[in-house]
Amino acid sequence: MSMPDKDISTRKLSYLMAIREAMQEEMRRDKNVILFGEDVERHGGGFGVSKELWEEFGDQQVRNMPISENCMAGLALGAAMTGCRPILEFMFMDFSALAIDQICNEAAKIHYMYGGQTNAPIVYRCPQGGLSYKSAGAHHSQSLEAWYVHVPGLKVVFPGTPYDAKGLLKAAICDPNPVVFIEHKALYNNEGIVPEDEYIIPLGKADVKRTGSSITVIAYGYMLQFALEAAEKLMPEGIDVEIIDPRTLNPFDEECFFESVRKTHRVVLIQEACRTGGVTAEWGMRIEEECFDWLDAPIVRVAGEDVPIPYAQSLEEKVWPNISKIIAAIKNVCYFN
Amino acid sequence: MSMPDKDISTRKLSYLMAIREAMQEEMRRDKNVILFGEDVERHGGGFGVSKELWEEFGDQQVRNMPISENCMAGLALGAAMTGCRPILEFMFMDFSALAIDQICNEAAKIHYMYGGQTNAPIVYRCPQGGLSYKSAGAHHSQSLEAWYVHVPGLKVVFPGTPYDAKGLLKAAICDPNPVVFIEHKALYNNEGIVPEDEYIIPLGKADVKRTGSSITVIAYGYMLQFALEAAEKLMPEGIDVEIIDPRTLNPFDEECFFESVRKTHRVVLIQEACRTGGVTAEWGMRIEEECFDWLDAPIVRVAGEDVPIPYAQSLEEKVWPNISKIIAAIKNVCYFN
Amino acid sequence: MTGQSIIPSREKQLEMLQTMLKIRHFEMAAGQLYKRGVLKGGVHACIGQEAIPVGISAHLHRDDYITSTHRGHGHHIAKGADVRRLMAELMGKETGYCKCRGGSMHVAAFDVGSLGAYPIVAAGVPIAIGAAYSIMHRGSDQVVVAYFGDGALGQGTIYEAFNLASIWRLPVIFTCENNYFAVSTKTEATVALKDIPGFAASFGIVGKRVNGQNVLDVYNAAGEAVDRARKKEGATFLFFDTYRFEGHYFGEPEIYRSREEVQKSKDELDPITLYIATLINSGMISKQAIEAMEKDCQREIDEALAFAQQSPLPNPDEYARYVYA
Amino acid sequence: MTGQSIIPSREKQLEMLQTMLKIRHFEMAAGQLYKRGVLKGGVHACIGQEAIPVGISAHLHRDDYITSTHRGHGHHIAKGADVRRLMAELMGKETGYCKCRGGSMHVAAFDVGSLGAYPIVAAGVPIAIGAAYSIMHRGSDQVVVAYFGDGALGQGTIYEAFNLASIWRLPVIFTCENNYFAVSTKTEATVALKDIPGFAASFGIVGKRVNGQNVLDVYNAAGEAVDRARKKEGATFLFFDTYRFEGHYFGEPEIYRSREEVQKSKDELDPITLYIATLINSGMISKQAIEAMEKDCQREIDEALAFAQQSPLPNPDEYARYVYA
Numbered sequence A, B: 001m002s003m004p005d006k007d008i009s010t011r012k013l014s015y016l017m018a019i020r021e022a023m024q025e026e027m028r029r030d031k032n033v034i035l036f037g038e039d040v041e042r043h044g045g046g047f048g049v050s051k052e053l054w055e056e057f058g059d060q061q062v063r064n065m066p067i068s069e070n071c072m073a074g075l076a077l078g079a080a081m082t083g084c085r086p087i088l089e090f091m092f093m094d095f096s097a098l099a100i101d102q103i104c105n106e107a108a109k110i111h112y113m114y115g116g117q118t119n120a121p122i123v124y125r126c127p128q129g130g131l132s133y134k135s136a137g138a139h140h141s142q143s144l145e146a147w148y149v150h151v152p153g154l155k156v157v158f159p160g161t162p163y164d165a166k167g168l169l170k171a172a173i174c175d176p177n178p179v180v181f182i183e184h185k186a187l188y189n190n191e192g193i194v195p196e197d198e199y200i201i202p203l204g205k206a207d208v209k210r211t212g213s214s215i216t217v218i219a220y221g222y223m224l225q226f227a228l229e230a231a232e233k234l235m236p237e238g239i240d241v242e243i244i245d246p247r248t249l250n251p252f253d254e255e256c257f258f259e260s261v262r263k264t265h266r267v268v269l270i271q272e273a274c275r276t277g278g279v280t281a282e283w284g285m286r287i288e289e290e291c292f293d294w295l296d297a298p299i300v301r302v303a304g305e306d307v308p309i310p311y312a313q314s315l316e317e318k319v320w321p322n323i324s325k326i327i328a329a330i331k332n333v334c335y336f337n
Numbered sequence C, D: 001m002t003g004q005s006i007i008p009s010r011e012k013q014l015e016m017l018q019t020m021l022k023i024r025h026f027e028m029a030a031g032q033l034y035k036r037g038v039l040k041g042g043v044h045a046c047i048g049q050e051a052i053p054v055g056i057s058a059h060l061h062r063d064d065y066i067t068s069t070h071r072g073h074g075h076h077i078a079k080g081a082d083v084r085r086l087m088a089e090l091m092g093k094e095t096g097y098c099k100c101r102g103g104s105m106h107v108a109a110f111d112v113g114s115l116g117a118y119p120i121v122a123a124g125v126p127i128a129i130g131a132a133y134s135i136m137h138r139g140s141d142q143v144v145v146a147y148f149g150d151g152a153l154g155q156g157t158i159y160e161a162f163n164l165a166s167i168w169r170l171p172v173i174f175t176c177e178n179n180y181f182a183v184s185t186k187t188e189a190t191v192a193l194k195d196i197p198g199f200a201a202s203f204g205i206v207g208k209r210v211n212g213q214n215v216l217d218v219y220n221a222a223g224e225a226v227d228r229a230r231k232k233e234g235a236t237f238l239f240f241d242t243y244r245f246e247g248h249y250f251g252e253p254e255i256y257r258s259r260e261e262v263q264k265s266k267d268e269l270d271p272i273t274l275y276i277a278t279l280i281n282s283g284m285i286s287k288q289a290i291e292a293m294e295k296d297c298q299r300e301i302d303e304a305l306a307f308a309q310q311s312p313l314p315n316p317d318e319y320a321r322y323v324y325a
């Protein structure tokens, strides 16, 4: 499969359609790829992502589940160990909490625990996050990637563009390991170039979304949009931002981070999730450990506040990172000496 | 309640007995303090911690549960909102995964979600970890504090000594918030001074377990023992280690960290949990953000390897931090320039 | 009193009708707000299902507890919650029950015994068990009603709760509102449980399947169950057949059922229409009195809307208030 | 063939006895190793419960699946697992089934259809459902046996699995080994479910309570259930009454039952003693032949011990091998 050049293609697709197309291609290729989830059949799952797939693939490959998240995850594992390649949709990432035992204690560990006798090719599709997906409240807006990044044996992927969403999901479905595949709800309608030619994006590879010389900004998921906008706004000030999208959160492409930092000497990390214990802390520490001598300023994080997500929009807006918080952080770091 | 001086008292108690005594005192003081858990009655729970409590307090305050972790956590929440102060024992921390929805999505959030109408005074007692608790394998040896530290609304406590265990547990039981109280299985038999006079240790306060001038080592849980031993071994080399035990992991006492780092300029952080996404990353980043100009060397972490915990002792030993890894890290940091 | 049907007093009956109407008007007002873009997020109306919480709450005291779901407005209004503070909550105002940190899916009204709405399906049920435990512990004679939908029967935690309620004879009424759908999924396609009394009996509790569109049937079944709980004679599992007239949430496309099916249900199964007919037939109330009642309800909801509209937004700088108690 | 009892062939019967003996000797050897301090960690013996997996496995093909529990050695041996590799696993040797990364609580033998032991109570059950799903998907005629203990009936995920198995008519045999205790807790104190057939029927599956100490009863009940699964006629819930003669794990203090109770059970309920008596009474085997059989078993276990002892320890530098496939 050759890698088509997204800069040559002109086809635009939404993030949602890109995800659907990835599933569709893989389900056509392999009838053992089966989508399980609540309302995934005609309704297309929580957000319509799988619409039309049931019509094409039928019950054999698209299966409505009862509201039994833990059993669904266990079912996926049993099926995965015996020849299927399940994709699970959790209607909201928040509900994966009900299945975390099967995901983290079982699926993540079975290849190791059983000494390589088996493996678990499962993709857990997890729509998460808030922002332009408004007023969903404390149980439908969280960003929980950090839980899963802390579990050896799992891979964690989080695309920020339609192009990445498609290529990474195809890689995730083909991966022999369990993959937590995070989708940002507020990105579903975002459009971007997605070539018609088939391609995959290997897991574990970051992407430099913007090259720059002044500072390294690492951003993922919905935050990527903010970072790109902030970068444009900072150009006139002479701040030339390099933006790295790790895309895979575990294993993450630390070499790519280090290379950029050795060039820019300054770092801002952005996460939507609440600050304490988020994944950017890990990245920050890795950079600090490896690039201590190259750093001209403290590494600064822009992150969600340490609160449950409130319902009222006026409160909600205070909780998440936004462009002005990001600009302020970048400036602080750039003007530090 | 005045704070008795532990250096004057001579009574020795094991970590296990200190925990039991804390429960006992609080259960005597308030009959609404109720211990729930599997086999907590005559058997004393998974490790005998609550032995004799059922004999003293009866079914009213000590209750065997079915193996229903999620329901147990929900039960505790409903009881806590209506006048009880439940203590739950998860037989192993690993099984708290089954209840993480009730702990993190419900209990942690209800005070906020319901705008202060209610609160959840619950203590989740979670025996965790490995080390001298040998060959328990992938499902009975994990260190999962990072999951809970990432959840606003929860407090997370992890004592490393009998003295701290008693004082912190009493504070946790009296706290109006849900508290994840972690106990290290391999510490249960460790003895230490525990004064007979009643005392509590406020949550959120770190303790300088050893003062020193060369380097700040932050260590908690079982790792504290290793850090203290390493410090003794390094004295002859002229390395004078300051050891801080945060004791409460969320909220953590960052001021105490900063103060020490501004004095020593060098930092090693130690965690038993697997490295990626562990709590020391958060502490490292906070220090880096606040004390950048005071740091003379990169902050280095000593951590568990990113693997499920293997069964065979010969493999297990490779996975956890040990004294020689810690000594090596401290030397590296001290000799860095 | 098992099996015998009790006719509530006229006063009680009119009160029940009034509450059903109040819920209906509240939900319709919320629907309007949603259409006008004032409400964002998921708002799940209980239109068509009003008889259930009303028939149950007719037996409940103010200090009895309920746990509710994503479809919880009716549970709260029936329990006596202040519609002004409910409306303010939906509209994101500081005067809302939850100071607008909760919203429609997390309403709660601790002043009238609601321990809150839990939109994570079935999550409220073990919490209800905990409240029931605390009742036993305190030796009070309160009872707990745990509301959940048919879809919640997929969640294992429900069975964990049945088990505990049976073992400890907890004063709880498990209240399943079977509206035949979980979002787009026909419950019969994903939930195997059919014989409710048989199932409950195998767990050592009492189970009963009841017509949830007839508020008097609800009233009678709930009366027995509440009585049993109050006397500490154990838990009951009530399974009410009902129908939701709106989409799963306002704005939901409803591809899974025909307009005809919905219209037919509205025509034949509207618990309010049915009840009004019964009341008029039995001569308990006149058409005019009903119209007056409707006006009263409308006025109350209008007042609630006005209250909510005039209420202040929260202070954004207080976003971190109430994280810790 | 429901209800009719089938007498297995003499060959089958002797094979069953042999397997029961092999399990018993394996567990006794493990107990010795534990006493000598060779084994650390939790080792949960199934002594007293051997008839269950043996009577079931008599109907299973090599490619049928099982999911097992913390008390899983017997399940594996009955399914045909190599006792040498099992013993090596317990002893932390590289030749173990799981390359000693799993241990006693995580044994697995994929070569004979074991999908592994899941010591998180009930965690194996949804996994079994998944294997059953994949059988349906592939259109094979395999079946799945999901083993769990009575304590596992506290876990909601079990009911989620019953539900799915019923809805999708999955080829699974839910196998509860009721040894009346979960660690120190009498199951009757924490598990309400009593009427197994009634419960199962309310879920649309077949349930049966069976004497687990009589291998022929087990054999017959399992035969029907396996048959039902193989013909895609749905799931069965078999509830076997049994007794564990050892503590919950080796070294467990057993404060919750008297020595007399245990001794009485050993005297009256030993499935091997009982079966030997039956076989001798029916003239199928002589005492001498049994002694020879025991010797064979002992020899096999001794060989397994020797194999394990002589096997190399894992290379410590490979501790990170098998984290990712």
Ligand SMILES: Cc1ncc(C[n+]2csc(CCOP(=O)(O)OP(=O)(O)O)c2C)c(N)n1
Residues within 6 Å of the ligand: A038, A067, A069, A091, A095, A098, C070, C071, C119, C120, C121, C148, C149, C150, C151, C152, C153, C179, C181, C182, C183, C248
């Ligand atoms: C654990 C969990 N899984 C999925 C969802 C998404 N969801 C919200 S409501 C709902 C359907 C609930 O159906 P039912 O219990 O019958 O209640 P109804 O909406 O019909 O009142 C689902 C799947 C959720 N909120 N929680």
Ligand SMILES: Cc1ncc(C[n+]2csc(CCOP(=O)(O)OP(=O)(O)O)c2C)c(N)n1
Residues within 6 Å of the ligand: B038, B067, B069, B091, B095, B098, D070, D071, D119, D120, D121, D148, D149, D150, D151, D152, D153, D179, D181, D182, D183, D248
């Ligand atoms: C989810 C979970 N909770 C608690 C435990 C601790 N534990 C291990 S075995 C056991 C008792 C299991 O009883 P049962 O299912 O009857 O099996 P038995 O040991 O009697 O064979 C318990 C509570 C566990 N392993 N997993």
Ligand SMILES: [Mg+2]
Residues within 6 Å of the ligand: C149, C150, C151, C177, C178, C179, C180, C181, C182, C183
């Ligand atoms: Mg429903």
Ligand SMILES: [Mg+2]
Residues within 6 Å of the ligand: D149, D150, D151, D177, D178, D179, D180, D181, D182, D183
């Ligand atoms: Mg048992």
